[in-house]
Amino acid sequence: MKILVALDVNTYSSKIVKDVARLAQNTLADLVFLGVQNGTDELDQTLLSTLMRYQQDIYSYFGRDELPYAEISSEKWSKTGKGDWSVSSKGMKEFTLRILAGTISKQVVQAATDMECDLVILGCSKEFGCEWDGEMNVPLRIAEDSPCSVLVIKQSRKSDQIVSILDQSVVNQDALEMVNQIVTINDAGLKIVGVKDKNEDKESEIEKRMVELLTYYNEREVHAWVKLINSENVKEYVTNASREAIVALWMGGKQSLIKRLFSKSMIDQLLETSKSSVFILR
Amino acid sequence: MLKTLLYINEDLASSIALRFTGYLNKFIPLSLFVTHVEEPDEKEQVGTGWVRRTWEDGVASSGKRLIDRMLRTENIDCPLAGRPKVFVGDRDTEIMYELQNGVYDLFVTGYLDAADPEQFYDLISSPLCTNPSSPTLVVKNLSLSKKCALLCADSVDPEVLVKKSLEILGDSTFEMDIVFFKFMDSDKMKVLDLEEGGKHLTETMALLADAGKTVHNTTVLSGTPEQVGDFLKDYALVASTLPSRKSMRMYTLAYSLASVLLVHEKKQD
Structure with a gap:
Protein backbone atom coordinates (compact mmCIF):
# COMPACT_ATOMS: atom_id res chain seq x y z
CA MET A 1 0.00 0.00 0.00
CA LYS A 2 1.20 3.50 -0.80
CA ILE A 3 0.00 6.44 1.28
CA LEU A 4 0.41 10.05 0.22
CA VAL A 5 0.25 12.53 3.08
CA ALA A 6 -0.35 16.17 2.13
CA LEU A 7 1.34 18.42 4.68
CA ASP A 8 2.08 22.06 5.32
CA VAL A 9 3.51 24.09 8.20
CA ASN A 10 0.21 24.53 10.07
CA THR A 11 -0.78 22.88 13.34
CA TYR A 12 -3.49 20.68 11.78
CA SER A 13 -0.75 19.01 9.70
CA SER A 14 1.54 18.32 12.63
CA LYS A 15 -1.39 16.83 14.56
CA ILE A 16 -2.03 14.10 12.00
CA VAL A 17 1.51 12.71 12.13
CA LYS A 18 0.72 10.36 15.00
CA ASP A 19 -2.27 8.85 13.14
CA VAL A 20 -0.16 8.49 9.99
CA ALA A 21 2.56 6.72 12.00
CA ARG A 22 0.10 4.25 13.49
CA LEU A 23 -1.44 3.58 10.10
CA ALA A 24 2.01 3.08 8.58
CA GLN A 25 2.96 0.73 11.43
CA ASN A 26 -0.15 -1.39 10.92
CA THR A 27 -0.05 -1.51 7.14
CA LEU A 28 3.71 -1.31 6.46
CA ALA A 29 2.92 1.19 3.76
CA ASP A 30 5.22 3.07 1.42
CA LEU A 31 4.93 6.71 2.46
CA VAL A 32 5.04 9.92 0.44
CA PHE A 33 5.07 13.22 2.33
CA LEU A 34 4.04 15.97 -0.05
CA GLY A 35 4.34 19.71 0.47
CA VAL A 36 3.28 22.35 -2.04
CA GLN A 37 4.90 25.78 -2.38
CA ASN A 38 4.21 28.84 -4.52
CA GLY A 39 7.36 29.68 -6.52
CA THR A 40 9.08 27.29 -8.92
CA ASP A 41 12.64 28.66 -8.64
CA GLU A 42 13.76 28.27 -5.06
CA LEU A 43 12.97 25.39 -2.71
CA ASP A 44 11.02 26.67 0.29
CA GLN A 45 13.41 25.92 3.16
CA THR A 46 10.76 26.29 5.87
CA LEU A 47 8.55 23.71 4.16
CA LEU A 48 11.56 21.44 3.57
CA SER A 49 12.62 21.49 7.21
CA THR A 50 9.00 20.96 8.31
CA LEU A 51 8.69 17.85 6.12
CA MET A 52 12.03 16.57 7.46
CA ARG A 53 10.77 17.08 11.00
CA TYR A 54 7.55 15.21 10.28
CA GLN A 55 9.61 12.39 8.78
CA GLN A 56 11.73 12.21 11.95
CA ASP A 57 8.55 12.22 14.04
CA ILE A 58 7.24 9.25 12.07
CA TYR A 59 10.51 7.36 12.54
CA SER A 60 10.40 7.99 16.28
CA TYR A 61 7.11 6.07 16.58
CA PHE A 62 8.82 2.88 15.40
CA GLY A 63 11.04 0.76 17.62
CA ARG A 64 14.69 0.53 16.60
CA ASP A 65 14.31 -2.93 15.06
CA GLU A 66 10.97 -2.39 13.42
CA LEU A 67 11.61 0.70 11.29
CA PRO A 68 10.85 -0.35 7.70
CA TYR A 69 12.30 2.85 6.20
CA ALA A 70 15.92 3.83 5.66
CA GLU A 71 17.38 7.13 6.86
CA ILE A 72 17.00 10.22 4.68
CA SER A 73 19.69 12.85 4.34
CA SER A 74 18.60 16.47 3.89
CA GLU A 75 21.53 16.96 1.53
CA LYS A 76 20.17 14.50 -0.99
CA TRP A 77 17.21 16.59 -2.10
CA SER A 78 17.30 16.91 -5.86
CA LYS A 79 15.32 18.83 -8.45
CA THR A 80 13.64 16.34 -10.74
CA GLY A 81 11.69 18.80 -12.85
CA LYS A 82 10.38 22.35 -12.95
CA GLY A 83 9.03 23.07 -9.48
CA ASP A 84 9.53 19.45 -8.42
CA TRP A 85 11.99 18.45 -5.69
CA SER A 86 12.24 15.14 -3.88
CA VAL A 87 14.34 12.79 -1.81
CA SER A 88 13.71 9.09 -1.20
CA SER A 89 15.04 6.26 0.88
CA LYS A 90 14.50 2.60 0.25
CA GLY A 91 14.53 0.25 3.20
CA MET A 92 12.08 -2.59 3.42
CA LYS A 93 9.59 0.11 2.40
CA GLU A 94 10.05 3.36 0.54
CA PHE A 95 9.81 6.79 2.12
CA THR A 96 9.63 9.82 -0.16
CA LEU A 97 9.63 13.50 0.69
CA ARG A 98 8.45 15.65 -2.19
CA ILE A 99 7.79 19.35 -2.71
CA LEU A 100 5.89 20.59 -5.74
CA ALA A 101 5.19 24.12 -6.88
CA GLY A 102 1.63 25.04 -7.72
CA THR A 103 -1.87 24.80 -6.33
CA ILE A 104 -2.22 22.44 -3.41
CA SER A 105 -5.36 20.56 -4.46
CA LYS A 106 -4.22 20.09 -8.08
CA GLN A 107 -0.74 18.94 -7.11
CA VAL A 108 -1.99 16.49 -4.49
CA VAL A 109 -4.44 14.90 -6.94
CA GLN A 110 -1.78 14.84 -9.70
CA ALA A 111 0.86 13.31 -7.43
CA ALA A 112 -1.58 10.70 -6.11
CA THR A 113 -2.37 9.77 -9.71
CA ASP A 114 1.24 9.74 -10.98
CA MET A 115 2.59 7.84 -7.99
CA GLU A 116 -0.35 5.37 -8.00
CA CYS A 117 -1.19 5.94 -4.36
CA ASP A 118 -3.88 3.95 -2.56
CA LEU A 119 -4.71 6.58 0.02
CA VAL A 120 -4.34 10.33 0.49
CA ILE A 121 -4.33 11.70 4.03
CA LEU A 122 -4.56 15.34 4.97
CA GLY A 123 -5.54 17.38 7.98
CA CYS A 124 -7.67 20.49 8.09
CA SER A 125 -8.40 23.22 10.56
CA LYS A 126 -11.48 22.76 12.69
CA GLU A 127 -12.17 26.40 13.56
CA PHE A 128 -14.17 27.36 10.49
CA GLY A 129 -15.59 24.28 8.88
CA CYS A 130 -12.67 22.47 7.30
CA GLU A 131 -10.01 24.73 5.81
CA TRP A 132 -6.46 24.38 4.60
CA ASP A 133 -4.20 27.38 5.04
CA GLY A 134 -7.16 29.77 5.00
CA GLU A 135 -8.85 28.15 1.98
CA MET A 136 -12.16 26.41 2.52
CA ASN A 137 -12.36 24.15 -0.50
CA VAL A 138 -8.96 22.42 -0.56
CA PRO A 139 -9.97 19.27 1.38
CA LEU A 140 -13.23 19.13 -0.63
CA ARG A 141 -11.42 19.29 -3.99
CA ILE A 142 -8.92 16.64 -2.97
CA ALA A 143 -11.69 14.39 -1.62
CA GLU A 144 -13.70 14.90 -4.82
CA ASP A 145 -10.98 14.61 -7.44
CA SER A 146 -8.52 12.06 -6.06
CA PRO A 147 -8.25 8.78 -7.94
CA CYS A 148 -7.95 6.87 -4.66
CA SER A 149 -9.38 6.88 -1.14
CA VAL A 150 -9.01 10.06 0.92
CA LEU A 151 -8.90 10.47 4.68
CA VAL A 152 -9.46 14.01 5.95
CA ILE A 153 -8.53 14.26 9.61
CA LYS A 154 -10.25 17.27 11.02
CA GLN A 155 -9.37 16.69 14.57
CA SER A 156 -7.17 13.91 15.72
CA ARG A 157 -9.29 12.52 18.48
CA LYS A 158 -10.47 9.09 19.40
CA SER A 159 -13.88 8.15 18.07
CA ASP A 160 -15.53 5.09 19.50
CA GLN A 161 -17.47 4.45 16.32
CA ILE A 162 -16.73 4.31 12.61
CA VAL A 163 -19.86 4.62 10.50
CA SER A 164 -19.25 3.04 7.13
CA ILE A 165 -21.86 3.97 4.52
CA LEU A 166 -22.07 1.81 1.41
CA ASP A 167 -24.29 1.15 -1.57
CA GLN A 168 -24.38 -1.71 -4.02
CA SER A 169 -20.97 -0.83 -5.51
CA VAL A 170 -18.26 -3.43 -5.46
CA VAL A 171 -16.06 -3.01 -2.43
CA ASN A 172 -12.32 -2.73 -2.94
CA GLN A 173 -10.11 -4.97 -0.77
CA ASP A 174 -7.62 -2.19 0.06
CA ALA A 175 -10.44 0.08 1.19
CA LEU A 176 -11.81 -2.72 3.41
CA GLU A 177 -8.42 -3.07 5.02
CA MET A 178 -8.08 0.68 5.49
CA VAL A 179 -11.36 0.79 7.41
CA ASN A 180 -10.11 -2.15 9.46
CA GLN A 181 -6.97 -0.16 10.32
CA ILE A 182 -8.92 2.99 11.22
CA VAL A 183 -11.10 0.85 13.50
CA THR A 184 -8.01 -0.71 15.09
CA ILE A 185 -6.22 2.59 15.57
CA ASN A 186 -9.24 4.12 17.25
CA ASP A 187 -10.16 0.95 19.13
CA ALA A 188 -13.65 1.65 17.83
CA GLY A 189 -16.77 -0.26 16.86
CA LEU A 190 -17.82 -0.39 13.23
CA LYS A 191 -21.32 0.34 12.00
CA ILE A 192 -21.95 -0.86 8.46
CA VAL A 193 -24.82 1.13 7.00
CA GLY A 194 -26.30 -0.01 3.69
CA VAL A 195 -28.16 2.52 1.54
CA LYS A 196 -30.98 1.25 -0.61
CA ASP A 197 -32.63 3.20 -3.36
CA LYS A 198 -36.39 3.29 -3.04
CA ASN A 199 -36.89 3.12 -6.80
CA GLU A 200 -34.52 0.27 -7.48
CA ASP A 201 -34.74 -3.29 -6.39
CA LYS A 202 -31.15 -3.52 -5.23
CA GLU A 203 -31.81 -4.78 -1.74
CA SER A 204 -30.32 -8.17 -2.32
CA GLU A 205 -27.20 -6.66 -3.91
CA ILE A 206 -26.70 -4.31 -0.98
CA GLU A 207 -27.31 -7.15 1.44
CA LYS A 208 -24.75 -9.23 -0.45
CA ARG A 209 -22.18 -6.44 -0.01
CA MET A 210 -23.08 -6.15 3.65
CA VAL A 211 -22.66 -9.90 4.16
CA GLU A 212 -19.22 -9.67 2.51
CA LEU A 213 -18.20 -6.82 4.79
CA LEU A 214 -19.60 -8.43 7.91
CA THR A 215 -17.80 -11.69 7.14
CA TYR A 216 -14.55 -9.84 6.41
CA TYR A 217 -14.62 -7.90 9.66
CA ASN A 218 -15.89 -10.77 11.82
CA GLU A 219 -12.97 -12.89 10.62
CA ARG A 220 -10.67 -10.12 11.81
CA GLU A 221 -12.52 -9.93 15.12
CA VAL A 222 -13.74 -6.43 14.42
CA HIS A 223 -17.00 -5.74 16.19
CA ALA A 224 -19.45 -4.64 13.51
CA TRP A 225 -23.14 -3.71 13.59
CA VAL A 226 -25.28 -3.49 10.49
CA LYS A 227 -28.09 -1.13 9.55
CA LEU A 228 -30.08 -0.50 6.38
CA ILE A 229 -31.40 2.94 5.50
CA ASN A 230 -33.39 4.43 2.63
CA SER A 231 -31.65 6.74 0.20
CA GLU A 232 -33.89 9.68 1.11
CA ASN A 233 -32.63 9.52 4.71
CA VAL A 234 -28.94 9.18 3.92
CA LYS A 235 -27.95 12.85 4.05
CA GLU A 236 -29.58 13.45 7.41
CA TYR A 237 -28.21 10.19 8.76
CA VAL A 238 -24.66 10.91 7.63
CA THR A 239 -24.73 14.49 8.91
CA ASN A 240 -25.92 13.31 12.34
CA ALA A 241 -23.43 10.46 12.46
CA SER A 242 -20.53 12.77 11.59
CA ARG A 243 -21.05 14.73 14.79
CA GLU A 244 -19.75 11.85 16.87
CA ALA A 245 -18.30 9.18 14.62
CA ILE A 246 -15.74 8.94 11.85
CA VAL A 247 -17.76 8.64 8.65
CA ALA A 248 -16.48 6.44 5.85
CA LEU A 249 -18.30 6.91 2.54
CA TRP A 250 -17.82 4.29 -0.16
CA MET A 251 -17.92 6.17 -3.44
CA GLY A 252 -18.11 3.58 -6.17
CA GLY A 253 -18.12 3.99 -9.94
CA LYS A 254 -20.62 5.75 -12.18
CA GLN A 255 -23.47 3.57 -10.93
CA SER A 256 -22.75 4.40 -7.31
CA LEU A 257 -25.89 5.48 -5.51
CA ILE A 258 -23.90 7.34 -2.87
CA LYS A 259 -21.98 9.18 -5.56
CA ARG A 260 -25.26 10.31 -7.07
CA LEU A 261 -26.71 11.29 -3.71
CA PHE A 262 -23.66 13.10 -2.43
CA SER A 263 -23.19 16.22 -4.46
CA LYS A 264 -20.10 18.35 -3.88
CA SER A 265 -22.10 20.52 -1.53
CA MET A 266 -23.01 17.47 0.57
CA ILE A 267 -19.39 16.39 0.97
CA ASP A 268 -18.56 19.98 1.80
CA GLN A 269 -21.27 19.99 4.45
CA LEU A 270 -20.03 16.66 5.78
CA LEU A 271 -16.49 18.03 6.09
CA GLU A 272 -17.93 21.05 7.86
CA THR A 273 -20.14 19.18 10.36
CA SER A 274 -17.72 16.36 11.10
CA LYS A 275 -16.00 16.60 14.44
CA SER A 276 -13.31 14.03 13.74
CA SER A 277 -12.49 12.54 10.37
CA VAL A 278 -14.13 11.88 7.04
CA PHE A 279 -13.04 8.93 4.96
CA ILE A 280 -13.89 8.83 1.25
CA LEU A 281 -13.33 5.28 0.02
CA ARG A 282 -12.89 4.31 -3.60
CA MET B 1 -31.72 -27.23 26.71
CA LEU B 2 -34.01 -24.67 25.16
CA LYS B 3 -36.00 -26.03 22.29
CA THR B 4 -35.49 -23.29 19.71
CA LEU B 5 -36.95 -22.67 16.28
CA LEU B 6 -34.91 -20.43 13.97
CA TYR B 7 -36.47 -19.05 10.81
CA ILE B 8 -34.06 -18.63 7.92
CA ASN B 9 -34.27 -17.21 4.46
CA GLU B 10 -31.48 -16.45 2.03
CA ASP B 11 -30.74 -12.91 3.17
CA LEU B 12 -28.49 -10.85 5.40
CA ALA B 13 -30.90 -10.87 8.34
CA SER B 14 -30.95 -14.69 8.35
CA SER B 15 -27.19 -14.86 7.90
CA ILE B 16 -26.77 -12.74 11.04
CA ALA B 17 -29.47 -14.68 12.90
CA LEU B 18 -27.74 -17.99 12.12
CA ARG B 19 -24.38 -16.78 13.33
CA PHE B 20 -25.86 -15.15 16.41
CA THR B 21 -27.72 -18.35 17.30
CA GLY B 22 -24.44 -20.26 17.06
CA TRP B 50 -51.66 -35.54 -6.55
CA VAL B 51 -50.76 -32.70 -8.94
CA ARG B 52 -50.70 -30.19 -6.13
CA ARG B 53 -48.74 -32.48 -3.80
CA THR B 54 -46.11 -33.03 -6.52
CA TRP B 55 -45.91 -29.28 -7.11
CA GLU B 56 -45.58 -28.62 -3.35
CA ASP B 57 -42.83 -31.25 -3.07
CA GLY B 58 -40.94 -29.43 -5.83
CA VAL B 59 -41.29 -26.08 -4.06
CA ALA B 60 -40.30 -27.60 -0.71
CA SER B 61 -37.19 -29.16 -2.31
CA SER B 62 -36.09 -25.75 -3.46
CA GLY B 63 -36.58 -24.51 0.14
CA LYS B 64 -34.48 -27.40 1.45
CA ARG B 65 -31.68 -26.51 -0.97
CA LEU B 66 -31.86 -22.90 0.27
CA ILE B 67 -31.48 -24.01 3.90
CA ASP B 68 -28.59 -26.32 2.96
CA ARG B 69 -26.83 -23.46 1.18
CA MET B 70 -27.28 -21.14 4.16
CA LEU B 71 -26.09 -23.75 6.67
CA ARG B 72 -23.09 -24.60 4.49
CA THR B 73 -22.16 -20.94 3.97
CA GLU B 74 -22.51 -19.88 7.58
CA ASN B 75 -21.16 -23.13 9.03
CA ILE B 76 -22.41 -22.30 12.52
CA ASP B 77 -21.04 -23.81 15.68
CA CYS B 78 -24.33 -25.32 16.87
CA PRO B 79 -25.57 -28.75 15.83
CA LEU B 80 -29.14 -29.09 14.62
CA ALA B 81 -31.45 -31.17 16.78
CA GLY B 82 -33.49 -32.34 13.81
CA ARG B 83 -33.92 -32.08 10.05
CA PRO B 84 -34.75 -28.60 8.71
CA LYS B 85 -38.49 -28.00 8.48
CA VAL B 86 -39.60 -26.58 5.16
CA PHE B 87 -43.19 -25.49 4.60
CA VAL B 88 -45.08 -24.11 1.63
CA GLY B 89 -47.64 -21.38 2.24
CA ASP B 90 -48.03 -18.15 4.19
CA ARG B 91 -44.91 -17.51 6.26
CA ASP B 92 -46.48 -16.30 9.52
CA THR B 93 -49.26 -18.88 9.49
CA GLU B 94 -46.90 -21.79 8.89
CA ILE B 95 -44.42 -20.67 11.55
CA MET B 96 -47.17 -20.10 14.13
CA TYR B 97 -48.54 -23.54 13.38
CA GLU B 98 -45.11 -25.11 13.84
CA LEU B 99 -44.47 -23.15 17.07
CA GLN B 100 -47.74 -24.37 18.54
CA ASN B 101 -47.29 -27.97 17.45
CA GLY B 102 -43.60 -28.26 18.26
CA VAL B 103 -43.87 -26.71 21.75
CA TYR B 104 -40.77 -24.59 21.38
CA ASP B 105 -39.25 -22.55 24.20
CA LEU B 106 -37.92 -19.85 21.91
CA PHE B 107 -38.48 -18.52 18.40
CA VAL B 108 -35.58 -16.74 16.69
CA THR B 109 -35.84 -14.55 13.61
CA GLY B 110 -33.45 -12.12 11.93
CA TYR B 111 -34.33 -8.49 11.38
CA LEU B 112 -32.20 -6.11 9.38
CA ASP B 113 -31.97 -3.01 11.52
CA ALA B 114 -33.59 -0.15 9.61
CA ALA B 115 -33.56 3.57 10.30
CA ASP B 116 -37.36 3.57 10.29
CA PRO B 117 -38.67 2.31 13.67
CA GLU B 118 -42.10 1.70 12.12
CA GLN B 119 -40.69 -1.39 10.38
CA PHE B 120 -39.70 -2.79 13.74
CA TYR B 121 -43.16 -2.02 15.09
CA ASP B 122 -44.71 -3.83 12.13
CA LEU B 123 -42.68 -6.90 13.02
CA ILE B 124 -43.35 -6.96 16.74
CA SER B 125 -47.04 -6.20 16.31
CA SER B 126 -47.45 -8.99 13.75
CA PRO B 127 -49.29 -12.16 14.85
CA LEU B 128 -45.98 -13.98 14.87
CA CYS B 129 -44.77 -11.86 17.80
CA THR B 130 -48.03 -10.90 19.51
CA ASN B 131 -49.64 -14.30 19.63
CA PRO B 132 -46.89 -16.84 19.73
CA SER B 133 -46.60 -19.85 21.93
CA SER B 134 -43.06 -18.85 22.83
CA PRO B 135 -40.96 -15.71 23.35
CA THR B 136 -39.35 -14.18 20.26
CA LEU B 137 -35.70 -13.27 19.86
CA VAL B 138 -35.35 -10.62 17.16
CA VAL B 139 -31.73 -10.83 16.02
CA LYS B 140 -30.63 -7.44 14.80
CA ASN B 141 -26.89 -7.72 14.95
CA LEU B 142 -24.03 -10.01 15.65
CA SER B 143 -23.09 -8.50 18.99
CA LEU B 144 -20.34 -10.69 20.37
CA SER B 145 -20.81 -9.50 23.91
CA LYS B 146 -20.86 -11.56 27.09
CA LYS B 147 -23.52 -9.37 28.67
CA CYS B 148 -27.29 -9.20 28.44
CA ALA B 149 -29.68 -6.64 29.89
CA LEU B 150 -33.21 -6.52 31.16
CA LEU B 151 -34.88 -3.32 29.96
CA CYS B 152 -37.13 -1.87 32.65
CA ALA B 153 -39.37 1.15 32.53
CA ASP B 154 -42.37 2.48 34.40
CA SER B 155 -44.63 0.71 31.89
CA VAL B 156 -43.01 -2.70 32.46
CA ASP B 157 -44.47 -5.25 34.87
CA PRO B 158 -41.37 -6.40 36.84
CA GLU B 159 -42.84 -9.81 37.59
CA VAL B 160 -43.53 -10.65 33.96
CA LEU B 161 -40.17 -9.28 32.85
CA VAL B 162 -38.13 -11.20 35.40
CA LYS B 163 -40.09 -14.44 35.39
CA LYS B 164 -40.37 -14.78 31.63
CA SER B 165 -36.85 -13.55 30.88
CA LEU B 166 -35.35 -16.02 33.34
CA GLU B 167 -37.17 -18.87 31.59
CA ILE B 168 -34.78 -18.14 28.72
CA LEU B 169 -31.79 -16.50 30.40
CA GLY B 170 -31.96 -18.02 33.88
CA ASP B 171 -29.40 -20.76 33.27
CA SER B 172 -27.30 -18.78 30.81
CA THR B 173 -23.74 -17.76 31.48
CA PHE B 174 -24.35 -14.19 30.30
CA GLU B 175 -23.54 -11.44 32.78
CA MET B 176 -26.85 -9.79 33.52
CA ASP B 177 -27.44 -6.04 33.85
CA ILE B 178 -30.56 -4.00 34.44
CA VAL B 179 -31.15 -0.90 32.34
CA PHE B 180 -33.99 1.33 33.46
CA PHE B 181 -35.24 3.69 30.74
CA LYS B 182 -36.78 7.07 31.43
CA PHE B 183 -37.70 9.25 28.49
CA MET B 184 -36.28 12.74 28.32
CA ASP B 185 -35.92 14.83 25.16
CA SER B 186 -32.40 16.11 25.51
CA ASP B 187 -29.20 16.43 23.48
CA LYS B 188 -27.31 14.25 25.91
CA MET B 189 -28.31 11.10 27.73
CA LYS B 190 -27.95 11.20 31.53
CA VAL B 191 -27.21 8.47 34.04
CA LEU B 192 -29.43 9.00 37.07
CA ASP B 193 -29.29 7.75 40.65
CA LEU B 194 -30.83 4.32 41.21
CA GLU B 195 -33.62 5.88 43.32
CA GLU B 196 -34.91 7.48 40.12
CA GLY B 197 -35.92 4.00 38.96
CA GLY B 198 -38.63 3.97 41.63
CA LYS B 199 -40.58 0.96 42.84
CA HIS B 200 -40.45 -0.88 39.49
CA LEU B 201 -36.68 -0.99 39.61
CA THR B 202 -36.63 -1.99 43.28
CA GLU B 203 -39.07 -4.78 42.57
CA THR B 204 -37.10 -6.01 39.56
CA MET B 205 -33.90 -6.12 41.60
CA ALA B 206 -35.67 -7.97 44.43
CA LEU B 207 -37.20 -10.53 42.08
CA LEU B 208 -33.84 -11.25 40.48
CA ALA B 209 -32.22 -11.60 43.90
CA ASP B 210 -35.00 -14.00 44.96
CA ALA B 211 -34.31 -16.05 41.85
CA GLY B 212 -30.63 -16.22 42.85
CA LYS B 213 -29.51 -14.19 39.86
CA THR B 214 -26.55 -11.86 40.26
CA VAL B 215 -26.94 -8.47 38.62
CA HIS B 216 -23.61 -6.98 37.60
CA ASN B 217 -24.71 -3.44 36.81
CA THR B 218 -27.88 -1.47 37.23
CA THR B 219 -28.18 1.76 35.28
CA VAL B 220 -30.98 4.30 35.20
CA LEU B 221 -30.84 6.22 31.94
CA SER B 222 -32.69 9.36 31.01
CA GLY B 223 -32.68 10.20 27.32
CA THR B 224 -34.27 9.66 23.94
CA PRO B 225 -34.96 6.21 22.44
CA GLU B 226 -32.11 6.81 19.95
CA GLN B 227 -29.61 7.57 22.72
CA VAL B 228 -30.62 4.63 24.91
CA GLY B 229 -30.86 2.34 21.86
CA ASP B 230 -27.27 3.22 21.02
CA PHE B 231 -26.21 2.63 24.65
CA LEU B 232 -27.56 -0.92 24.37
CA LYS B 233 -25.09 -1.82 21.60
CA ASP B 234 -22.67 -3.27 24.13
CA TYR B 235 -25.08 -6.07 24.99
CA ALA B 236 -25.52 -9.35 23.16
CA LEU B 237 -29.24 -9.06 23.74
CA VAL B 238 -31.78 -7.00 25.61
CA ALA B 239 -34.85 -8.62 27.17
CA SER B 240 -38.09 -6.70 27.41
CA THR B 241 -41.78 -7.33 27.72
CA LEU B 242 -43.55 -6.97 24.38
CA PRO B 243 -44.64 -3.33 23.95
CA SER B 244 -48.30 -3.24 23.05
CA ARG B 245 -48.23 0.20 21.45
CA LYS B 246 -45.86 2.72 19.91
CA SER B 247 -44.44 3.78 23.25
CA MET B 248 -41.03 5.33 23.89
CA ARG B 249 -39.89 1.90 25.09
CA MET B 250 -40.96 0.42 21.74
CA TYR B 251 -38.88 3.06 19.96
CA THR B 252 -35.94 2.32 22.27
CA LEU B 253 -36.11 -1.35 21.28
CA ALA B 254 -36.45 -0.32 17.63
CA TYR B 255 -33.28 1.78 17.88
CA SER B 256 -31.42 -0.85 19.89
CA LEU B 257 -28.41 -2.16 18.02
CA ALA B 258 -28.46 -5.23 20.22
CA SER B 259 -30.84 -8.11 19.56
CA VAL B 260 -34.17 -7.98 21.38
CA LEU B 261 -35.76 -10.79 23.38
CA LEU B 262 -39.50 -10.15 23.64
CA VAL B 263 -41.19 -11.97 26.48
CA HIS B 264 -44.93 -12.36 26.98
CA GLU B 265 -47.25 -12.44 29.89
CA LYS B 266 -48.78 -15.77 29.06
CA LYS B 267 -47.95 -18.74 26.98
CA GLN B 268 -50.72 -19.47 24.53
CA ASP B 269 -52.27 -22.86 24.68
Missing part, protein backbone atom coordinates in the same frame (compact mmCIF):
# COMPACT_ATOMS: atom_id res chain seq x y z
CA TYR B 23 -22.94 -17.67 19.41
CA LEU B 24 -25.95 -17.81 21.75
CA ASN B 25 -25.51 -21.57 22.08
CA LYS B 26 -22.23 -20.94 23.94
CA PHE B 27 -24.17 -19.18 26.68
CA ILE B 28 -27.50 -20.96 26.56
CA PRO B 29 -27.44 -24.60 25.41
CA LEU B 30 -29.95 -24.82 22.58
CA SER B 31 -31.77 -27.69 21.00
CA LEU B 32 -31.91 -26.01 17.60
CA PHE B 33 -34.37 -26.56 14.76
CA VAL B 34 -34.37 -24.46 11.63
CA THR B 35 -37.31 -23.69 9.42
CA HIS B 36 -38.04 -21.97 6.14
CA VAL B 37 -41.30 -21.17 4.41
CA GLU B 38 -41.56 -21.03 0.63
CA GLU B 39 -44.21 -18.47 -0.28
CA PRO B 40 -45.18 -19.05 -3.91
CA ASP B 41 -47.13 -16.43 -5.86
CA GLU B 42 -50.79 -17.21 -6.26
CA LYS B 43 -50.21 -17.56 -10.02
CA GLU B 44 -47.69 -20.31 -9.39
CA GLN B 45 -50.08 -22.44 -7.35
CA VAL B 46 -51.43 -25.30 -9.43
CA GLY B 47 -53.92 -28.14 -9.35
CA THR B 48 -55.38 -30.27 -6.61
CA GLY B 49 -54.70 -33.71 -5.15
